[in-house]
Amino acid sequence: xxxxxxxxxxxxxxxxxxxxxxxxxxxxxxxxxxxxxxxxxxxxxxxxxxxxxxxxxxxxxxxxxxxxxxxxxxxxxxxxxxxxxxxxxxxxxxxxxxxxxxxxxxxxxxxxxxxxxxxxxxxxxxxxxxxxxxxxxxxxxxxxxxxxxxxxxxxxxxxxxxxxxxxxxxxxxxxxxxxxxxxxxxxxxxxxxxxxxxxxxxxxxxxxxxxxxxxxxxxxxxxxxxxxxxxxxxxxxxxxxxxxxxxxxxxxxxxxxxxxxxxxxxxxxxxxxxxxxxxxxxxxxxxxxxxxxxxxxxxxxxxxxxxxxxxxxxxxxxxxxxxxxxxxxxxxxxxxxxxxxxxxxxxxxxxxxxxxxxxxxxxxxxxxxxxxxxxxxxxxxxxxxxxxxxxxxxxxxxxxxxxxxxxxxxxxxxxxxxxxxxxxxxxxxxxxxxxxxxxxxxxxxxx
Amino acid sequence: xxxxxxxxxxxxxxxxxxxxxxxxxxxxxxxxxxxxxxxxxxxxxxxxxxxxxxxxxxxxxxxxxxxxxxxxxxxxxxxxxxxxxxxxxxxxxxxxxxxxxxxxxxxxxxxxxxxxxxxxxxxxxxxxxxxxxxxxxxxxxxx
Ligand SMILES: Nc1ncnc2c1ncn2[C@@H]1O[C@H](COP(=O)(O)OP(=O)(O)OP(=O)(O)O)[C@@H](O)[C@H]1O
Ligand SMILES: [Mg+2]
Numbered sequence: 285x286x287x288x289x290x291x292x293x294x295x296x297x298x299x300x301x302x303x304x305x306x307x308x309x310x311x312x313x314x315x316x317x318x319x320x321x322x323x324x325x326x327x328x329x330x331x332x333x334x335x336x337x338x339x340x341x342x343x344x345x346x347x348x349x350x351x352x353x354x355x356x357x358x359x360x361x362x363x364x365x366x367x368x369x370x371x372x373x374x375x376x377x378x379x380x381x382x383x384x385x386x387x388x389x390x391x392x393x394x395x396x397x398x399x400x401x402x403x404x405x406x407x408x409x410x411x412x413x414x415x416x417x418x419x420x421x422x423x424x425x426x427x428x429x430x431x432x433x434x435x436x437x438x439x440x441x442x443x444x445x446x447x448x449x450x451x452x453x454x455x456x457x458x459x460x461x462x463x464x465x466x467x468x469x470x471x472x473x474x475x476x477x478x479x480x481x482x483x484x485x486x487x488x489x490x491x492x493x494x495x496x497x498x499x500x501x502x503x504x505x506x507x508x509x510x511x512x513x514x515x516x517x518x519x520x521x522x523x524x525x526x527x528x529x530x531x532x533x534x535x536x537x538x539x540x541x542x543x544x545x546x547x548x549x550x551x552x553x554x555x556x557x558x559x560x561x562x563x564x565x566x567x568x569x570x571x572x573x574x575x576x577x578x579x580x581x582x583x584x585x586x587x588x589x590x591x592x593x594x595x596x597x598x599x600x601x602x603x604x605x606x607x608x609x610x611x612x613x614x615x616x617x618x619x620x621x622x623x624x625x626x627x628x629x630x631x632x633x634x635x636x637x638x639x640x641x642x643x644x645x646x647x648x649x650x651x652x653x654x655x656x657x658x659x660x661x662x663x664x665x666x667x668x669x670x671x672x673x674x675x676x677x678x679x680x681x682x683x684x685x686x687x688x689x690x691x692x693x694x695x696x697x698x699x700x701x702x703x704x705x706x707x708x709x710x711x712x713x714x715x716x717x718x719x720x721x722x723x724x725x726x727x728x729x730x731x
Numbered sequence: 732x733x734x735x736x737x738x739x740x741x742x743x744x745x746x747x748x749x750x751x752x753x754x755x756x757x758x759x760x761x762x763x764x765x766x767x768x769x770x771x772x773x774x775x776x777x778x779x780x781x782x783x784x785x786x787x788x789x790x791x792x793x794x795x796x797x798x799x800x801x802x803x804x805x806x807x808x809x810x811x812x813x814x815x816x817x818x819x820x821x822x823x824x825x826x827x828x829x830x831x832x833x834x835x836x837x838x839x840x841x842x843x844x845x846x847x848x849x850x851x852x853x854x855x856x857x858x859x860x861x862x863x864x865x866x867x868x869x870x871x872x873x874x
Contacts, residue, residue, distance in 0.1 A: 524830035525759055528852030532765030535855040539772065563852060570832070 328356040332363060344371045384482075390469060391435055392478040395419050407485055409455030420481075425453040426462075434466035439479035442468045449486070461486050505676075509695065512677055513573040520566040520573075527566075531559045565686060571624065572677070572692045578621055578699035582614035582723045585622070585655055586648055592626035593646070601641025602634050608648045613722045615655050621696045628689040629659045629716050635682065636663025636714060654719040665710035674706060751796040751866055755779045756786040756812065757828070758804040766799065769855050775862065783812030790816045795823055797846075797865060799858070802829040802836055810840045817843065824865060828853070 328350050335348055344367050348360040381388060387404035391397055397420050400412040408415075410423060421429040427450060428434075434445040444467040451459050464483035468476045534555045541548055586608045593604055633644045642662035649656050666674065673679040675694040680687030697704045701721055708714040753775045755766045763779040770777045778795070780786040782804050790798070798816065800809040813825050827840050827848035837848055847861060 521831045524851045525762065528830065529759065529761035529765055531852045532762070532769060532855055536765060536769050536772070539769075559852065 325356060328360060332360065335363060335367075339367065339370070344374065386482050386484045388480065388482050389420065390478055390480045391420050391439070393439065393476070395421060395433075395436065397423065398478060407454070407460075408452075426450045434464055435479035435481045438466040439468045439476055442470070442476055444468075450483075452483075461490050509677060509691070516569040517573040520569045523562070523566060527559055527562055530555065534559070568686055568688055568692075572688050572695070578618040578696065580616040580618055580700065583617050583619055583622075585612060585615050585617065585657065585720065588617070588619055588622050589626060589646055589648065589657070591619075592623050592630065595623075596627060596630055596634075598630075598634055598644075599638065599641075602637055603643050604630075605643055605645045606647075607645065609650060612648060612650055612655050615720045616723050617700055617720065618696070621699070625693045625696050625718070626659070628693045632689060633659060633661035633663060633714070636661050636665070642713075650722075651719065653722055655722055657718045657720070658715055659718075660713060660715035662713040665712055665714055666706070666708040667710055671706065671708065675704075750774065750776050751862065751869070752776045752794065753778070753862070754786060754789060754795040754798045756781075756783070756798060756804070756809065757801040758782055759801075762801070766855075766858070769859075770862070773859055773862070783807035783809065783815075786812050787815045787819075790823065791819055794820060796869070797824050797826060797862065799826050799828060802827055802833050802840075803831055808836060810836050810843070813840060813843055813845065826858075826861060 328348075331348055331350070335346065338344075338346060347364045347367060350357045350360045381399070382402050384401065385403055387407050388399070388401040389397055389404050390399040396417055397415050400410070400415050402412075405411055408423070415423050420435065421433065428448070434448045434450075438445050444465065446465045448464050448466075450462050450464055452462050453459055462483040463486045464481055466479055466481040469478045469480050471477050534552050538549065538552045538556075541552075589606070589608065593606070598604065630644060630646075637644075645658070645660045647656075647658040647660075649658075670679075670681070675690045676687075677691035678687040679690075694704060697718060703717075703719045705717045706714065707717070753770055755763050755770070755777060756779070757763050757766070758781055760781075763781070767777045767779055778789060780789050783806050786798065786800070789795075798813075800813060802809040809827060809829075813827075816823060816825075824846040825840075827837065827845050828851055829837065829848065830851040840848065846865065849857060849861075
């Protein structure tokens with residue numbers, strides 16, 4: 285019995301020891317398993333978690349690297365796959381954005397620039413670095429930024445705005461016309477996050493449109509001139525017959541009334557004088573019609589200038605100063621017509637100084653492939669509102685003017701493939717500039 | 732004496748010579764009327780025609796020393812009329828009057844042989860002096 289008691293006690297003791305041993309073992313095993321779990325699962329999970337945070341923050345630079353094979357590794361691989369695909373997607377959208385030739389920028393709700401495409405950089409002169417985070421209106425300073433900003437309104441009500449014509453400022457404060465379209469940027473839930481604007485430099489189109497308009501106006505003017513020319517020619521010729529008849533009648537009466545009725549003779553004289561001035565008007569009109577054709581021959585322009593000066597009788601309070609460049613290359617010109625041009629310009633200059641007198645300066649010079657003539661006066665000048673109409677037929681400010689002088693001049697100048705321009709300051713004077721192309725055989729050696 | 736007769740005769744011829752016969756051809760009545768009156772007053776014998784056909788007809792019936800011819804007229808133009816009249820009589824002198832710049836026609840007429848051309852409107856003195864010149868030359872040649 286006692287033995288059995290001892291046995292029982294021993295047995296308990298030994299079983300207790302076992303339990304301790306097992307417990308220790310279990311603990312060790314547990315620890316080992318825990319460590320190994322921590323190494324093989326928790327650490328990679330932590331890495332994954334870090335990586336996910338980085339991706340969320342927009343960083344796609346780092347890929348995950350997990351040595352051991354297993355479930356986690358395959359998860360990490362999927363993760364890497366995702367990073368690569370994200371990288372690819374982002375690269376693709378960026379490439380597309382940057383490949384778009386028209387400038388694009390985006391802003392957040394506070395109008396701070398968030399993206400500024402290379403085309404935007406190129407057009408504006410700013411670098412992306414300089415402007416990101418700044419207010420778009422402080423950068424572009426367009427004429428409608430304050431009142432009706434396209435991006436702002438698109439960002440506000442979510443509807444796109446198309447083709448708004450705006451003037452924007454480049455970095456060097458040059459104003460350029462642009463055509464802009466704007467739209468809002470929304471997140472997945474449809475909340476508006478900001479706006480995006482695409483625009484295009486339309487300077488070239490504007491210039492072309494302007495030129496087209498000018499050409500059209502020019503065409504209309506030359507058509508008008510041609511029609512006017514035909515009409516003028518017709519009317520002038522038809523008027524010559526009745527004028528000739530009136531002249532004959534006046535002549536007859538003058539010779540018939542031999543008694544010395546002074547008044548009667550005075551009136552017959554008036555009729556004759558008025559016939560003479562009517563004829564002058566007709567001559568001028570016909571001169572205007574005849575300018576459609578020019579017979580060009582190489583000539584020394586200085587000689588034509590001298591000839592015109594010699595033929596004009598100026599009022600005593602007007603002087604002429606010549607500054608003629610010696611040995612100018614010959615210019616193809618119609619001598620009579622260019623003479624007419626000088627007469628027109630010189631008599632206009634004289635008229636402008638009629639009250640106070642003054643100097644008409646006539647200058648000739650060579651400039652590249654052209655011979656330039658400048659006729660300047662110190663007269664009343666031309667108000668800028670008149671400058672546009674100056675060369676229009678029948679534009680005149682003179683009581684007895686017809687307003688054909690400059691129209692004829694322009695028409696002749698055009699026939700010579702030449703140019704005429706004017707510079708005038710009211711109260712100081714006016715200068716007309718004519719530039720004629722040099723004769724071909726000379727222009728080669730000259731220019 | 733015979734002398735008296737001769738004198739009278741030569742007097743008659745001089746008288747006849749001085750009174751040159753002129754035909755005014757113009758479609759405008761005002762021109763015909765005024766020129767006729769002026770030239771008659773200046774001592775010429777003047778007839779008028781309204782167009783080229785009428786002028787040819789008249790020139791066929793009688794001799795005119797001078798024909799004042801307008802260029803542009805309805806029907807045939809002045810130059811065509813001159814051509815026809817020249818066929819009838821080579822002695823007639825032509826003065827062409829024109830209000831238009833009808834250069835080709837004028838050139839043609841100059842080639843045909845005309846005495847002069849003048850642009851309308853012209854001072855009547857100009858026509859008178861041209862006629863006087865013709866008259867002088869004619870008197871000289873006849874003597
Ligand atoms: N040198 C000048 N200085 C000031 N005004 C000028 C000058 N040249 C031209 N102008 C202005 O331009 C107008 C048009 O000139 P233009 O020679 O065509 O006609 P006009 O002199 O009035 O009449 P005309 O047919 O007799 O020449 C003038 O009436 C005048 O107002
Ligand atoms: Mg003038």
